Amino acid sequence: MLCGSTRTLKKQMFKNDCLEYLVLISDEELEMKPYLCSSTYRNRIKATEKNLHGIINIVPLSEVNNYRIQGIIKTNTLYVKLPKENIYLSPSKFEHEYMKSQILELIYIFRLTGAIELEINYINDISNSFTIGGGANVNIGQIQAELSSEVSKLATKSNNLATKLEFDKNINIVKSIDELHKDKKIHYLPKKYDWEAFLWQRLEGNANQIHFKFDHEIVLSTSVKAKTKLSQLGIDFNYSNSTTNGMSVEFKAIYPEQE
DSSP states (O other): OOTTOEEEETTEEEEOOOEEEEEEEOHHHHTOOOTTOOSOHHHHHHTTHHHHTEEEEEEEGGGGGGSOBOSSOOSSBEEEEETTTTEEEOHHHHHHHHHHHHHHHHHHHHHHTTOSEEEEEEEESSOSOOOSSSOSSSOHHHHHHHTTTTEEEEEEOTTSSEEEEEEOSOSOOOOSHHHHHHOTTOOSGGGOHHHHHHHHHHHTTOOSEEEEEEEOOOOSOOOHHHHHHHHHTTOBOOOOOTTTTTEEEEEEEEOOOOO
16 A cells, blocks of 8 residues: 555545554664665664655664654564554554454444444455454444444444444434544545445435445555665564455445335
């Protein structure tokens, strides 16, 4: 996924998230120049941006408190920012958390548009280890906690790959996509033409059932060139997409009949 790539639907422009990376370097090391090298350590790391298709923030360790970083803070390690939550993660955790963040937003959108019931089925061509319905990697209780004011009933099927949510009916329903765009909890929607397409079915067509399949796109660069260059500079790039590779999620939303 290239930074700034665009797609068009109904004359609207949709931009993908631009990846932001973070590398913490000791203050002393940051401006050092190796023997017979005219470029500083900072500039040599910065030059790898073109291989990562994003922006690298190279930060002295003394400024670490200006950034939210998950886990143990290490120097000479590449982190990548989860855009909606504005927190930096290890690349090995990024794809998993990025997908989870989008699933949570989709659940939120279905609820805001008036769904009273939502069935979620998880499909993975490689592994069934990534499941919101009771799997080890994502805890359904965590999602329930984030939606606690809206979920009235939750059930997980025996295979742990499907979840059914029932929502309280006493909630303010949005009437337009513009209203959704103004919601501060919504981040991905303006960048997803396929999300807006299914929302038109509900908000403009008053559909009582919506079927939508979400296919996760791997967004981090895994090029050998990027890893090699960073390794040569002594930067750890710990990456894995094993829990999200080939992952799809199917949503079936039920809405009340129009009066």
